[in-house]
Structures are given as C-alpha cells and as structure tokens.
Amino acid sequence: MERVPILKIGDILLVSIQLDMSDQTAVALQEDLAERIVATGCHGVIIDITALDIVDSFVGRMLSTIASISKVLDAETVVVGMRPAVAITLVELGLSLNGIRTALNVERGMELIAAAHADELDYQLDDDPDAETARP
Amino acid sequence: MALSTEESGRLAALLSGQDERVTTRWTEIVTSSLRGRLSQAELRRQVQDLHRAIITTGEQGTIDLSAESAGELRAALSELSRGRARQGFSATETTVSIFALKDVLAELVQETGGPNALQDFVAFSKLVDEMGLFTFESFVRTRESLIADQAEQLLELSTPVVKLWEGVVAVPLVGTLDSARAQVVMERLLQTLVDTSSPYAIIDITGVPAVDTQVAQHILKTVVAARLMGADCIISGIRPQIAQTIVALGIEFGDIATKASLADALRHVLRLNGVETARRQPRRDA
Amino acid sequence: MTAGIDLGQPQAQSVRSDEDVVRVRQLVRAVAVAVKLSLVDQTKVVTAASELARNTLVYGGGGSVEVTVVDNGRRKGVQIVFADSGPGIADLDLAMTDGYTSGGGLGLGLSGSRRLVDEFQIETSTETGTRITVTKWSR
Structure with missing residues (x-):
C-alpha cells in the first residue's frame, strides 16, 4: 500500500496528496497525521488537494475527521487547492465538509493558519494582561 | 436514380474526352456567378477535383451517389460545400457550382449529337440535380454547426469575469x-x-x-x-x-x-x- | 493502462478490494475523456462511480463493474453497470434517502450519485443481489 508523505515546514505540517488514494491509504494518512501532530507539536496542518481530480464521500469524510482530530490536538487544519469541478461535484453530491477551513492555495492556507495563531496569541495576552509583569 | 453502366460510361467518356475544355467552360460559368469573390485558380482547382471524381466514379460502372463507389465524389462535393459555407457564400452561390455542369453538358451533348443525345442529357441532368441536392444538404449541415459554434462563443463572450x-x-x-x-x-x-x-x-x-x-x-x-x-x-x-x-x-x-x-x-x-x-x-x- | 482502451467493447473490472475501486475510477475517467464529457461532467461521473463501486465492495461483498460507450444518435455517453450478488437492499426508498446509512458511511453514496448522473436504475433482490446502471451523456 502506498503512503502519502507528510512534510514539516516550520510550525506547519504539509500534506500534498499526489495520487489517486485507495481507501486504505486515506485511513493510513489519517493515522499518520495524528501521530505526527503529537510528535512535532505543530499547530497547523495544510492538506493540498490540487492534484486530486475527484473527492468522493470517503475522502470527504477523511478530511473532516482529520480536521476534528487535529482540533483536539490543538492544530488548525486547512484544506487547499480544491479544483472547481471537484467543488461543484461535492455540492451536487451533498457533501458540505462541515468544520473544515479551506483556502485557494498553499500560500493562502499558510496566511489563514498564521492569522488564526496570531489571534490565539492576542487572546492569551488579552486574557492575562499582566502575564509578563507577573512572571518572576 | 442511379445512372446505368452505359450512361455512366458515356458520361465519363464525354467529360474526359475534352477535359481541358470542360473544366475551362465550367470554371467560366461558376466564375461569372460568383462575381470574382473566389480566385479563378481556386475555382479551377475545385472544378477539376469534381471533374476527376465524376470520371473515376463513372469509369467504375454505374454512378449512384448513395453507393460505396461514389465515396470520392461525395467527398469532393462536401469539401466544396463546406468551404463555401465557411466563406459565407449563399446556398445559391454554392449549388450553382454544381448546376453549371448542366450547361456544359448541354453544349457537349448538342455538339456530339447521336441517337441517345436527349435521353442521355435527361439522365445526366438528373445526376447533376442529385449532386446539387447533396451539396445543398452538406452546406446546410456546415452552416448549422457554424451557428452552434458561434452560439457557444457568444456564451463565452457574454460572461466576462x-x-x-x-x-x-x-x-x-x-x-x-x-x-x-x-x-x-x-x-x-x-x-x-x-x-x-x-x-x-x-x-x-x-x-x-x-x-x-x-x-x-x-x-x-x-x-x-x-x-x-x-x-x-x-x-x-x-x-x-x-x-x-x-x-x-x-x-x-x-x-x-x-x-x-x-x-x-x-x-x-x-x-x-x-x-x-x-x-x-x-x-x-x- | 488508459491508452489501449477499445471503446467498441464494454470494459469490465472486478471489484474485490480497495485498489479495484481506484481502478474503476481510472477506467471510468478514461472512457469519459474518450467520449468528450466536459471536465465537470467527467468529475461527476467518476465520483459517482467511486461511490457506487465502494458500495459494491462494502455492502455487496464485491462484484463487478462494466463500462460501455453508449450512443443515442445525437449524443454519446458513458454507461456503467455495478453488479454484486450480495444480500440486496431491503428498503430501497430508505436507502435512497440522503443521510441514511446502514454501514457507518455518510449516507450519500446512493442518493448523491443519483444526482451526479443523468440516468440511474437500480434492481435489487435478496436472492440475486443488486444491479445498478447509471448513464452520463455528453452535452
């Protein structure tokens, strides 16, 4: 069985799906990613599906599951590069990919993760304005 | 509606006997009807193609436009009508290229005479009519596909992003x-x-x-x-x-x-x- | 494998494993390209084939897929038959409802694929299994 490679770039895990995945490969990717998120402590996952010419309900469900799992592990998942024909087909199929954030390409996906991460830092500072001074 | 073997043979002989004269006269008639919108040389080439196709078909036996043996003739006719349709000629201007052959044949038959002259001319005329109809139909088909293409282009044009x-x-x-x-x-x-x-x-x-x-x-x-x-x-x-x-x-x-x-x-x-x-x-x- | 397809003949592919589902997708795509479906229509029919082939494998216990080029005089199309000799579908109306699943999926396989194709026929019985025929026409 083929496996999808997972790359680490800074604080982000990048998965670029380049092959027509069998269901087993998709499930394996789900498991591999969960392990890598924990092992690396990354806060962002980008799944690039530019090369996928179809996304069926199985792959759709895998994407949703990855997003949920990574959320539990404190990482933001962004799916990028969905082709127009794939998006139109998914709408017709009735698959809404709830809970998944999407972006047009890897670059925009990285911006999205950076923005989400910056927000989180803001909140932390807002919640605890004296964090720095209170520290011994 | 097919020509008998003898008639086909006679037609082929008639056309090939004086081939230079036939094509020249034919080209002349077509040129005058198109008023110089196509070059003499191009018309001449088209006429020669048709001329050759009729002779080859005629020499093989009966000329029947719907038969397998008339493939070359049909191809020559459709190529002519496709070209005319694309260049924006009317149906009349297209079919006249075929009907001009009738005038040429009339002159030839009159000169050669013979016992079968009238009968032959009627039979040849029928064949020319058939060729004319075929040309007209393929002209219409080409126009229809042109219109469909244009509709598609219009669709593209009308939706700018x-x-x-x-x-x-x-x-x-x-x-x-x-x-x-x-x-x-x-x-x-x-x-x-x-x-x-x-x-x-x-x-x-x-x-x-x-x-x-x-x-x-x-x-x-x-x-x-x-x-x-x-x-x-x-x-x-x-x-x-x-x-x-x-x-x-x-x-x-x-x-x-x-x-x-x-x-x-x-x-x-x-x-x-x-x-x-x-x-x-x-x-x-x- | 996509190069040497004889479109005059129906193309058969057995469905016994995950990898076979991938092969079905590739086969359907090759035929859809050959009959000049638009990109969106190719994507739709391949997606439908993927869903239905997976159903054949998961619910029908495996079976076979046959892809044929059809021609109704005006247009060409792709016709795909999914056949299995599994337990059949007990309540067809229920199975065709969005979101209903008996096997832990999203419940979009049957209902969703029907929306992706132009024609959809399903014959099912508890004795002979299930046979689904779908057709997608070029525009």
Whole structure:
C-alpha cells in the first residue's frame, strides 16, 4: 500500500496528496497525521488537494475527521487547492465538509493558519494582561 | 436514380474526352456567378477535383451517389460545400457550382449529337440535380454547426469575469440567465478564483431581469462551491422583483452576503480585508 | 493502462478490494475523456462511480463493474453497470434517502450519485443481489 508523505515546514505540517488514494491509504494518512501532530507539536496542518481530480464521500469524510482530530490536538487544519469541478461535484453530491477551513492555495492556507495563531496569541495576552509583569 | 453502366460510361467518356475544355467552360460559368469573390485558380482547382471524381466514379460502372463507389465524389462535393459555407457564400452561390455542369453538358451533348443525345442529357441532368441536392444538404449541415459554434462563443463572450481589486473578482451578469448559461458562468467564475488566487467573488445581477428557481439554485450552488474552495461570494444588485421571486419561491439565501450595489459589495469586501480600517490587523476568518 | 482502451467493447473490472475501486475510477475517467464529457461532467461521473463501486465492495461483498460507450444518435455517453450478488437492499426508498446509512458511511453514496448522473436504475433482490446502471451523456 502506498503512503502519502507528510512534510514539516516550520510550525506547519504539509500534506500534498499526489495520487489517486485507495481507501486504505486515506485511513493510513489519517493515522499518520495524528501521530505526527503529537510528535512535532505543530499547530497547523495544510492538506493540498490540487492534484486530486475527484473527492468522493470517503475522502470527504477523511478530511473532516482529520480536521476534528487535529482540533483536539490543538492544530488548525486547512484544506487547499480544491479544483472547481471537484467543488461543484461535492455540492451536487451533498457533501458540505462541515468544520473544515479551506483556502485557494498553499500560500493562502499558510496566511489563514498564521492569522488564526496570531489571534490565539492576542487572546492569551488579552486574557492575562499582566502575564509578563507577573512572571518572576 | 442511379445512372446505368452505359450512361455512366458515356458520361465519363464525354467529360474526359475534352477535359481541358470542360473544366475551362465550367470554371467560366461558376466564375461569372460568383462575381470574382473566389480566385479563378481556386475555382479551377475545385472544378477539376469534381471533374476527376465524376470520371473515376463513372469509369467504375454505374454512378449512384448513395453507393460505396461514389465515396470520392461525395467527398469532393462536401469539401466544396463546406468551404463555401465557411466563406459565407449563399446556398445559391454554392449549388450553382454544381448546376453549371448542366450547361456544359448541354453544349457537349448538342455538339456530339447521336441517337441517345436527349435521353442521355435527361439522365445526366438528373445526376447533376442529385449532386446539387447533396451539396445543398452538406452546406446546410456546415452552416448549422457554424451557428452552434458561434452560439457557444457568444456564451463565452457574454460572461466576462473581471478583476475588481487585488483578490476580488466580479461577474456582472447581463440578460436572461438560462440554466446552461448559469452553469457556464459559474464554472468560469470558480476557475478565475483559482487562476487569480482571489478569495472574494462578487456576483452582480443588476442586469438580470428575472430569476427562476433553477437559476437561483445555480447561484446558490456556486456560492457553496466557492466556499469549499476557500473563497467567499457576495451577491449584489438584486432587483425588487427578483427579491420578491426569491422569497415567493422559498429559496433560502441563508448566510450568503447580499448587497444593494456592486459598489457596496466591493466596499464590504475591502472592509473585511482591512483596507479601510487600516488600524486593525487583516483578519480573514469572516 | 488508459491508452489501449477499445471503446467498441464494454470494459469490465472486478471489484474485490480497495485498489479495484481506484481502478474503476481510472477506467471510468478514461472512457469519459474518450467520449468528450466536459471536465465537470467527467468529475461527476467518476465520483459517482467511486461511490457506487465502494458500495459494491462494502455492502455487496464485491462484484463487478462494466463500462460501455453508449450512443443515442445525437449524443454519446458513458454507461456503467455495478453488479454484486450480495444480500440486496431491503428498503430501497430508505436507502435512497440522503443521510441514511446502514454501514457507518455518510449516507450519500446512493442518493448523491443519483444526482451526479443523468440516468440511474437500480434492481435489487435478496436472492440475486443488486444491479445498478447509471448513464452520463455528453452535452
């Protein structure tokens, strides 16, 4: 069985799906990613599906599951590069990919993760304005 | 309607016997009818092709336009009519190239005379008529496919997707939207989002006189598809009648942003992007 | 494998494993390209084939897929038959409902694929299994 490679770039895990995945490969990717998120402590996952010419309900469900799992592990998942024909087909199929954030390409996906991460830092500072001074 | 073997043989002999004269005369008649819109040389080549095709077919035995053996002749006729249709000639100007052969044959038969002259001429005429009809039909077929192509090009032309701002594209829809056109527009819009890497699209329907359920569905599906791809759509320019239709049809626009005008829509997008409120960090989680 | 397809003949592919589902997708795509479906229509029919082939594998216990080029005089199309000799579908109306699943999926396989194709026929019985025929026409 083929496996999808997972790359680490800074604080982000990048998965670029380049092959027509069998269901087993998709499930394996789900498991591999969960392990890598924990092992690396990354806060962002980008799944690039530019090369996928179809996304069926199985792959759709895998994407949703990855997003949920990574959320539990404190990482933001962004799916990028969905082709127009794939998006139109998914709408017709009735698959809404709830809970998944999407972006047009890897670059925009990285911006999205950076923005989400910056927000989180803001909140932390807002919640605890004296964090720095209170520290011994 | 086919020519008998003897008639075919005589026709072939008649045409090949004086081939230079036949083609010259034939070309002359055609040239005068087309008033110089095609060059003499080109016409001559076409006439020679036809001439040769008739002779080859005739020498093989009976000339029957619908038979296997007349393949070359049919090909020559369709090529001629296709060419004429593309160059914008009328049906008359096209078929006259074939009917001119009748005049040529009349002259030839008159000269040679003989006991079968009249009978032969009637038979040859029938063949020429048949060739004329065939040419006319293939002329019409070519025109139809030309019209279909043009309709498609018009569809493409009538759906421009324009870049309004860095990261913002718009489709100003004008005219009646049928299902086919709505689909083309939407596919192009989504492709443009990818090509220009624009996270915002404005669909402006100011120029659309009416919207039916199907078209509204198409627009809604496009908005959802754009979201799946990571882009947001804003719909602007909804006329009062259309708003009434949308509500009456029970179509849910849900949380899709709608704005009164294209300008409002652009302002909305720019604000989301933090262009006007420069103090804030750009946030793209809207 | 896509190069040497004889479109005059129905193309058969057995469905016994995950990899076979991938092969079905590739086969359907090759035929859809050959009959000149638009890109969106190719994507729709391949997606439908993927859903239905997976159903054949998961619910029908495996079976076979046959892809044929059809021609109604005006247009060409792709016809795909999914056949299995599994337990059949007990309540067809229920199975065709969005969101219903008996096997832990999303419940979009049957209902969703029907929306992706132009023609959809289903014959099912508890003795002979299930046979689904779908057709997508070029525009």
